[in-house]
Amino acid sequence: MDTTGTFWMPPANSTIASEVDALFYFILYASIIIFALVVGLSAYFAIKYKRRDGVEAINSKGLDHNVKLEIFWTVVPLILVMIVFVWGFQTYMKINVVPKDAYEIKVTGQKWFWSFDYPEGGNSVNEIVVPVNKPIKLLMDSKDVVHSFFVPEFRVKMDVLPNRYSITWFEATQVGEYNLFCTEFCGKGHSEMVGKVKVVSEEEFEKWSEDLAFSGEGMTLKDFGAKLYVSKACVTCHKIDGTNSTGPPWNNLFGKEEHLSDGTSVIVDENYIRESILNPMAKITAGYQAVMPTFQGILKDKQIDALIAYIKSLQEDKSLIQDESSQEDESLKNE
Amino acid sequence: MNKMPETHYLNATKGIKSWLTTVDHKRIGILYLFSIMFFFFIGGMFAILLRLELLTPSELYIDSDTYNQFFTLHGAIMIFLFIIPAIPAILGNFVLPIMIGAKDVAFPRLNLASWYIYMFGSMFAVFSLVSGGVDTGWTFYTPYSTTTSTSVISMTLGAFILGFSSIFTGLNFIVTVHKLRSPGMTWFKMPLFAWGMYATALIQVLATPILGITLLLLIIERTVGIGIFDPAMGGDPVLYQHFFWFYSHPAVYIMILPGMAIISELITAHSHKKIFGYTAIAYSSLGIAFASFIVWGHHMFTSGQSELAAMIFSFLTFFVAIPSGIKVFNWIATLYKGSIAWTTPMLYTLAFLFLFSIGGLTGIFLGALSVDIHLHDTYFIVAHFHYVMVGGTVIAFLGGLHHWWPKMWGRMYNETQAKIACGLIFVGFNMTFFTQFIMGAKGMPRRYHLYDDVYRPFHAFSTYGSWVMAIGFFLMAYYLFRSLYVGKPAGDNPWGALTHEWSITSPPPEHNFESIPITEHGPYDYDKVVAKSTFTEK
Amino acid sequence: MSQSHTNQPAFMQHHFSDAEQQRESAKLGMWLFLLTEILLFGGLFVFYAIYRAWHPEMFHNAHKVLDVTMGATNTIVLITSSITMALSIRSIQLNKIKQTIWFLVTTLLLAGTFMVIKYFEYEHKIHLGQLPGHYYTYTGVEGTNQHVFFSAYFLMTGLHGIHVFVGMCLIGWLIFKTKAGMFSSQYYTHIEMTGLYWHLVDLIWIFLFPLFYLIG
Incomplete structure (x- = not known):
């Protein structure tokens, strides 16, 4: 199994990857031969026939065409490219035709994260976990602009469109963790719309599926929130060290008065945070673009509570977290 | 020692006004030269800034929004304001009428109007640059372009207006070639540069209106929401991609055909040998122009078009490869048994053969469906089109500029400095872009501000290369400007070439010819006619 | 150079060798320009064709709100104007300046009638509220995305209308210049070229009329 890749290509870790690579290298070697010929001959002629002083022109009668030669260099490349065409098309069909027994995962792209819905009902963000040696079908669509799903190690790429489903599939052949890139330009966070593909053994996958339903039992609400902050990709746009990113930083946010883009202002409290998660366009903080997607349907109530608890824990000035008791009530109510 | 002629087109009339109201094709070419090179400089500055930012995987000195605007402006300026107009508007305007023995283009006033339209359109582009930039990429893909808050409208409106400049130049050239060839200049006695310009003009006239209407629809979509491209209004973003590439693929040939046209001239003029396979080269230009209209779908292999469509577009794409290949083989055969002068234009020609071959051959990778799936939208594509556009078109343009520079100004540049600059650009270019093939194949996506650490050595090397290239360009700007004042007079025919423009003085007289010249020999009859070079290095 | 100028009529430009070459060039240039116009409209026709194929029912329902009588009247008006335009060229070929002016004026008036309707x-x-895109507020058409029909309608007839307006300006200019004695049977390139343009504008309408008013 290939784990390091070659000089040109990344490791070939899906069933079709080595087929793609074979064609890649066929074209590469053919190209090197043609290129060596082109450059070698021009360099050779340029040196051999360099103009010498006093020798103006060489009699070159009859050197302006040669039908046989011209037919030769038309037909040979034509045959070569036709081989490449047929070969490329054959593999392309394999990339496009999904095996019948494939395990289907729904992929949603939006600015700027990926979310994955599993047939068992679980959901994950920016991390897709799949079993090894099993064909995986991806049913994809976008909530906003065009994205594109690309895993170099699998040689798989497919655009993710806002108005229709697109489909692709792969079968990973090697356990490991791979980058998943968005390759269609989608705005500010385009280069951060990078997820992970985690290929695991069948047993591990089953265990992971069970974990997906995990709702923070045995963890404090705050710690669960901290976990979600990373796993649901809040971290992409909201920092916790005070730096401005796509969205406002979360530290010392709770209890603060935020100025909104419509000129009004609001105190950051539990309801404001909840609204901002579920209906982000309702109130936009001044100085930031209105780009946050809704997490309606992605986050459950319990998870929103956990995130609120986490944001509160990031407020250093504890006096701003007033009315401790009513807050407890609220989180109880939600449960 | 050569002498400058007493009167010529540069000093026939004087003052700024005489330049701004000129209908002389040569002066219009010079107006274009300065305005287009200005935008080349701006676009180049953006390139250097981008490469600098990409030196490190994390943010170096600009944030993602700024980065996105920089690559968009780099692309949009280089494509719409530099590379599409560059060769036809500068060299085509200056040389084409003289080459075919005409006193001017068919519609001189329309020609001047094209320049004003160009300037007018460029003002919109500049406006979007100063009013907050554009961040869509030069392709303006919907629905991103209909929803982003940056000044998309002024940039697309600019491109729309520039399109008309391009259409009018093309229209002018077609009529000029059809109607104004001098007596004796039959179609197949026409220099290949004229053939290339003619093929280019055909694409300009036939493809650009589609871009016009596409951008117009995009602008209206953004303002009124007509529901053609925006899915929120019932539109289809993939339809936009079809519309866009129906123009923009032929546009690729608007960029490269003139480059090929120049190489055909340079290779014979500097090897004093008849071109090999004249008819094949002429027809291959027309073949490319035709084929360019039926391959647009190969930009969309991963957009979810049907397998049948993908197959057809892939198949047709390989057919475009053939005429380009034929040209390259013909040029090499031309060198065989020639008398090859190692002049600066010849060095650019050899550099072109090297770089364009890489650009063309890597196109085969992208035409192959399965391989394209992997390489699409990675740095492999970025490297490929830079090899074709810069390694091909820009190198040919620079070769042509050095070839006709003595004709334009009557003076020679410093040959040693010119060769050093050519070498720097060649080396720097390969450093910058060859590394991008490797990281692209390894999966580095394009248009990424931040990137994975594994790609760091490639990005760093690429950035160093961009500096080498920049030094080459600055050196070139230096000696070219300097040559205007202290360059040695070049004489009428410094290269000993046979096309019409070398039979008149350098710089040419105001109306090119005293009387319309009769074409007596073919443009490349070096086996029959000997024209003495009026310039030697020593 | 100067010698050739003295022999030639005032309308000749210096870089042409004779009047025939100049006229032929203008004609070829004009045909190429008309080709680009057709391609420009072509993009919109493709837009129309695709959306009609996607929503045939909606297009059928929406076309009923258009007024066929007004459309038909306009078609007749425009065809008539094409005839008068052709007649004005005939007149100038026969060197009948006054008649030319009258035909041009009639053409202009017919074009004006078109615009008023x-x-x-x-x-x-x-x-x-039968408007394109966001501004669509009408409720009387069944189907989905009805605003697309009106987007296509306003875009295509609007762009056509702009062309009619440009044509009117050109014809007005011709009337003015013909009065000033610029044209004769020796030289009438501008009238001929405007005529070509006007026929194209007419032709495009002949496609627009059935596509919008008579489908179904």
Whole structure:
């Protein structure tokens, strides 16, 4: 199994990857031969026939065409490219035709994260976990602009469109963790719309599926929130060290008065945070673009509570977290 | 020692006004030269800034929004304001009428109007640059372009207006070639540069209106929401991609055909040998122009078009490869048994053969469906089109500029400095872009501000290369400007070439010819006619 | 150079060798320009074709709100104007300056009539909210994305209307210049070229009329 890749290509870790690579290298070697010929001959002629002083022109009668030669260099490349065409098309069909027994995962792209819905009902963000040696079908669509799903190690790429489903599939052949890139330009966070593909053994996958339903039992609400902050990709746009990113930083946010883009202002409290998660366009903080997607349907109530608890824990000035008791009530109510 | 002629087109009339109201094709070419090179400089500055930012995987000195605007402006300026107009508007305007023995283009006033339209359109582009930039990429893909808050409208409106400049130049050239060839200049006695310009003009006239209407629809979509491209209004973003590439693929040939046209001239003029396979080269230009209209779908292999469509577009794409290949083989055969002068234009020609071959051959990778799936939208594509556009078109343009520079100004540049600059650009270019093939194949996506650490050595090397290239360009700007004042007079025919423009003085007289010249020999009859070079290095 | 100038009529430009070459060039240039115009409209026709193929029912329902009588009248008006335009060229070929002016004026008036009728059509639709895109507020058409039909309608007839307006300006200029004695049977390139342009504008309408008013 290939784990390091070659000089040109990344490791070939899906069933079709080595087929793609074979064609890649066929074209590469053919190209090197043609290129060596082109450059070698021009360099050779340029040196051999360099103009010498006093020798103006060489009699070159009859050197302006040669039908046989011209037919030769038309037909040979034509045959070569036709081989490449047929070969490329054959593999392309394999990339496009999904095996019948494939395990289907729904992929949603939006600015700027990926979310994955599993047939068992679980959901994950920016991390897709799949079993090894099993064909995986991806049913994809976008909530906003065009994205594109690309895993170099699998040689798989497919655009993710806002108005229709697109489909692709792969079968990973090697356990490991791979980058998943968005390759269609989608705005500010385009280069951060990078997820992970985690290929695991069948047993591990089953265990992971069970974990997906995990709702923070045995963890404090705050710690669960901290976990979600990373796993649901809040971290992409909201920092916790005070730096401005796509969205406002979360530290010392709770209890603060935020100025909104419509000129009004609001105190950051539990309801404001909840609204901002579920209906982000309702109130936009001044100085930031209105780009946050809704997490309606992605986050459950319990998870929103956990995130609120986490944001509160990031407020250093504890006096701003007033009315401790009513807050407890609220989180109880939600449960 | 050569002498400058007493009167010529540069000093026939004087003052700024005489330049701004000129209908002389040569002066219009010079107006274009300065305005287009200005935008080349701006676009180049953006390139250097981008490469600098990409030196490190994390943010170096600009944030993602700024980065996105920089690559968009780099692309949009280089494509719409530099590379599409560059060769036809500068060299085509200056040389084409003289080459075919005409006193001017068919519609001189329309020609001047094209320049004003160009300037007018460029003002919109500049406006979007100063009013907050554009961040869509030069392709303006919907629905991103209909929803982003940056000044998309002024940039697309600019491109729309520039399109008309391009259409009018093309229209002018077609009529000029059809109607104004001098007596004796039959179609197949026409220099290949004229053939290339003619093929280019055909694409300009036939493809650009589609871009016009596409951008117009995009602008209206953004303002009124007509529901053609925006899915929120019932539109289809993939339809936009079809519309866009129906123009923009032929546009690729608007960029490269003139480059090929120049190489055909340079290779014979500097090897004093008849071109090999004249008819094949002429027809291959027309073949490319035709084929360019039926391959647009190969930009969309991963957009979810049907397998049948993908197959057809892939198949047709390989057919475009053939005429380009034929040209390259013909040029090499031309060198065989020639008398090859190692002049600066010849060095650019050899550099072109090297770089364009890489650009063309890597196109085969992208035409192959399965391989394209992997390489699409990675740095492999970025490297490929830079090899074709810069390694091909820009190198040919620079070769042509050095070839006709003595004709334009009557003076020679410093040959040693010119060769050093050519070498720097060649080396720097390969450093910058060859590394991008490797990281692209390894999966580095394009248009990424931040990137994975594994790609760091490639990005760093690429950035160093961009500096080498920049030094080459600055050196070139230096000696070219300097040559205007202290360059040695070049004489009428410094290269000993046979096309019409070398039979008149350098710089040419105001109306090119005293009387319309009769074409007596073919443009490349070096086996029959000997024209003495009026310039030697020593 | 100067010698050749003295022999030639005033309308000759210096870089042509004779009047025939100049006229032929202008003609070829004009045909190429008309080709680009067709391609420009071609993009919109493709837009129309695709959306009609996607929503045939909606297009059928929406076309009923258009006023066939007004459309048909406009078609007749425009065809008549094409005839008078052709007649004005015939007249100038025969060197009948006055007749030429009269035919041009008739053409201009017919074009104006077209625009007035178009104005009433637009006025009515704007009033009912049968507008493109976001501005669509009408509720009387069944189907989905009805605003697309009106987007296509306003875009295509609007762009056509702009062309009619440009044509009117050109014809007005011709009337002025013919009066000033610029044209004769020796030289009437501008009238001929405007005629070509006007026929194209007419032709495009002949496609627009059935596609919008008579489908179904």
